[in-house]
Structures are given as C-alpha cells and as structure tokens.
Amino acid sequence: MSTTNKILSNLMWVEKYRPIKLEQVINQKEIVNGLKNLIKNPYEIPHLLFAGPAGVGKTTTALCIARELLGEDWQRNTLELNASDERGIKMVRERVKEFASVMKLATDTNDNVSFRIIILDEADEMTSEAQTALRRIIEDSSKTTRFIIICNYLSQIIEPIQSRCVVFRFMRLAKEDVIGYLKMICEKEGVKYEEKALSQIYAATSGDLRHSINILQASAGMGSVSIANVIASIGLSGKTKVGEIIRSAIAGKFNDARIKLLELTNVYGMSETDFLKYANQELYDMKLEHLDELAALMAEFDYRLAVGAHPEIQLSALLAQLGKLGSKGK
Ligand SMILES: Nc1ncnc2c1ncn2[C@@H]1O[C@H](COP(=O)(O)OP(=O)(O)O)[C@@H](O)[C@H]1O
Ligand SMILES: [Mg+2]
The missing domain is CATH 1.20.272.10 (Zinc Finger, Delta Prime; domain 3)
Structure with missing residues (x-):
C-alpha cells in the first residue's frame, strides 16, 4: 500500500474499520463458518461466488480469505479487479497467464499454498460474452488460480460460471449488528452519540454498513452523532x-x-x-x-x-x- 493510501485508509473509517480476519466479519455467521471449513483444506478450495447487496461485507470477506490462505505475501499474490472496467476481461486473461508462468518457475519451498487469487468484483456488469470468456479462463487456469467472483445479482451470472463455484449469498445486515458496530466505532474514536441517531442511520441505509459508517463519520465531523447532524449528513451523502x-x-x-x-x-x-x-x-x-x-x-x-x-x-x-x-x- 502506498503512503497516501495508508493515510487515506486511516482517515476513512470504512477502511480503518474493515475487518482483517474472518471472525471479525459481523452478521454473516453461516457464511463465515462455511468458509472457515473450506479453508481448512487450502489445496481443495473451490472457486467462490459471493452475491448480495452493497456494503454487507463481500469484498471484505474475499480479502480476509486471501489473507488467511496466502499468508504474509497475500497482497503480491492477490489481484483485485473490477469487472465493470472495460479492460476487465483482458486484464484477467493477461494476469492469469502471468500467474501461470510464475507458478511453473516457483519452487516448492514456500509454506503457503502455491496458487493465487483473483477477486473479480461487479461480475454481474459483464456481458454474457465476457462471462463466457471468463468461464474459459477459469477452467484453463484452475491449477494456478482461484477465483472469488462478486456480484449483486446472482441471476446476472451465467449458469456455467455459477456451477463452477460454491455460491454464498450475503444478506443485508441486521439492525442490532449495524448499531453495535457503529457504537464500537464511536467508542474507539471517542465520539458522542445519541442512541436515536444511530437508529436513524440504520433506517436511511437499510443494512448497508459502508454507507452507515460514512454517515457516522460525516456526523462525527460536525461535532457529534446527533439526530440533527445525521440528517444533515444524509443530505450530503445525497449529493x-x-x-x-x-x-x-x-x-x-x-x-x-x-x-x-x-x-x-x-x-x-x-x-x-x-x-x-x-x-x-x-x-x-x-x-x-x-x-x-x-x-x-x-x-x-x-x-x-x-x-x-x-x-x-x-x-x-x-x-x-x-x-x-x-x-x-x-
Ligand atoms: N459484515 C461486515 N462486518 C464488518 N464490517 C463490515 C461488514 N460489511 C461491511 N462492513 C464495513 O463496510 C465496509 C464496506 O464493506 P465491503 O466488504 O466493501 O462491502 P461489499 O463488498 O459487500 O459492498 C467495510 O470496509 C467495513 O468497514
Ligand atoms: Mg465490494
């Protein structure tokens, strides 16, 4: 991570409070347990497909898995791509090739598993042609690469990809979990909050924790997390x-x-x-x-x-x- 990125990620609470370990991911208990089981046999880990609404921990969970599977070197061996980017599929193809050629050279002295992970976000923005190309790549590269494919709508992912992945459906986060997380942040940051203001944040974001944390931070920036400041912050986030x-x-x-x-x-x-x-x-x-x-x-x-x-x-x-x-x- 560059220095600027580090500073930014400390300034932005969504990044500062992004879980590092699977057990810190809130609310998605069944998913976390299911994944923990899969990780026990790293060499048999399948491709994964995460579906669900925004701000509920899909990307976070994918990053936690990469960390836990690949160890210290995880960042060098993980590629995060946004599929809605036009270069998406081309990049995937090039990187997979690159991964595959490095793998051939690698010796087996490494303690960690010797495959790499590609996290492909917003895969449901890909055309079905691009998805068909992706499917080929997934098949051809499965010796060297594990995919974690992320989407909002599972129905927008072609069936041949779905059937090659283990699917996890992420749910909107429950009110008490979101509020609990917001309280934890307020306490760590030494910020005063009104209980009702936190409920207000939940009502405006319906279980999207990223959005909730952003509103919380904006309100805190106005002095405290009061109802008035929350309402003003919701307006700003509207802009x-x-x-x-x-x-x-x-x-x-x-x-x-x-x-x-x-x-x-x-x-x-x-x-x-x-x-x-x-x-x-x-x-x-x-x-x-x-x-x-x-x-x-x-x-x-x-x-x-x-x-x-x-x-x-x-x-x-x-x-x-x-x-x-x-x-x-x-
Ligand atoms: N289940 C969760 N547990 C803990 N934090 C979460 C969770 N979901 C979202 N967050 C918070 O919201 C931010 C965005 O989450 P992210 O995983 O990027 O959401 P998604 O990929 O589902 O849109 C994270 O950095 C974290 O601060
Ligand atoms: Mg995401």
Whole structure:
C-alpha cells in the first residue's frame, strides 16, 4: 500500500474499520463458518461466488480469505479487479497467464499454498460474452488460480460460471449488528452519540454498513452523532449520490441510474430541482465533451420541471439523454 493510501485508509473509517480476519466479519455467521471449513483444506478450495447487496461485507470477506490462505505475501499474490472496467476481461486473461508462468518457475519451498487469487468484483456488469470468456479462463487456469467472483445479482451470472463455484449469498445486515458496530466505532474514536441517531442511520441505509459508517463519520465531523447532524449528513451523502447517478447514466447504465434516482428522491427525499442543480454542477465538473449540447439539455429539463411536467418521468428521460451523450463522447 502506498503512503497516501495508508493515510487515506486511516482517515476513512470504512477502511480503518474493515475487518482483517474472518471472525471479525459481523452478521454473516453461516457464511463465515462455511468458509472457515473450506479453508481448512487450502489445496481443495473451490472457486467462490459471493452475491448480495452493497456494503454487507463481500469484498471484505474475499480479502480476509486471501489473507488467511496466502499468508504474509497475500497482497503480491492477490489481484483485485473490477469487472465493470472495460479492460476487465483482458486484464484477467493477461494476469492469469502471468500467474501461470510464475507458478511453473516457483519452487516448492514456500509454506503457503502455491496458487493465487483473483477477486473479480461487479461480475454481474459483464456481458454474457465476457462471462463466457471468463468461464474459459477459469477452467484453463484452475491449477494456478482461484477465483472469488462478486456480484449483486446472482441471476446476472451465467449458469456455467455459477456451477463452477460454491455460491454464498450475503444478506443485508441486521439492525442490532449495524448499531453495535457503529457504537464500537464511536467508542474507539471517542465520539458522542445519541442512541436515536444511530437508529436513524440504520433506517436511511437499510443494512448497508459502508454507507452507515460514512454517515457516522460525516456526523462525527460536525461535532457529534446527533439526530440533527445525521440528517444533515444524509443530505450530503445525497449529493455524492447524484454524482454516482450521473456517471452511471453517462456510462449507459440507464436502469441502474434510474433505480438510484428513485431511491434518492423517494427514500432520501431529495427534491427534483435539487437533483437537477447538483447534477448540473457535477456534469460541469466532469469536463465532458459536447458541453454545448449538455447545456441545452439541462436548460430544457430545467424548463420542463419549472412548467410542472411530471418530475420522475422527466428525470428518467434526462438520464436516457445523458446516456446518448455519453456514447457520443466515446
Ligand atoms: N459484515 C461486515 N462486518 C464488518 N464490517 C463490515 C461488514 N460489511 C461491511 N462492513 C464495513 O463496510 C465496509 C464496506 O464493506 P465491503 O466488504 O466493501 O462491502 P461489499 O463488498 O459487500 O459492498 C467495510 O470496509 C467495513 O468497514
Ligand atoms: Mg465490494
């Protein structure tokens, strides 16, 4: 880890309080127990497939396994890739080749198991063609490489991959576990909190611990974890959500963007005009091409909302238009 990364990971509570060992992972008891059993026979460990919602410990668990299986050298022998990255499958192929050639040279003096681990996040963003290519790679490389494939929706993973992995379904975290974790952090950080404010955080994040910790940290940064500060922090995290939505839309992920938009307006209660305002700022910060068309687009939707057109329909249409603009820019 670089020095900057180290500083950042100490500043960000989500990183600072990311479990290092499997037994520190909360709530996912059956999964942890199942995995502990599998790890007992490192040479027989199968490929793993983790499915479930955001912020419940999928990536953390994958990293814990890599650490426990590969020992001190784990980072050198673990590759974390994001499959939604366009270079995803190409990188996987190249790295697997590289791993395989190193393996041939390696002597057997190493105490730890002599395979490497590829953690492939957001695999459900891959097209089925890419997944078919991945399946080939998994088969060809199984002597040298174990895969931990992570996705939100199992149904988006092709059956031949599912059948080559042991599947673990991660659940949303229970309220008392999330609140317990937040309390632990407050105590370690010496931060004052109101019990009700912690419940409020849970209600706004429905079991997404990453999001919960981010809101906790933002509130603590305002002085204490009080209801007022939590509400203000949820608003702030809403602003960063607008950025995520805009980026998804421009990347052509319309459905994803639309679901997040609905969540933002319905669950977080962000008004449509605020959405448009933040979206506008965000778009200019992104320094896209076709700024003239973008300006015209934003003005048009601003007008439509002002004259009372149905906001949800209009904003969905805006996301679709952004997708078109995004594909032009490529
Ligand atoms: N089950 C869990 N136990 C302990 N911490 C968790 C758990 N789930 C999430 N976290 C916290 O949230 C952060 C994000 O978790 P992560 O494993 O990246 O979620 P996912 O990959 O499921 O989206 C972690 O760094 C950790 O601080
Ligand atoms: Mg993850």
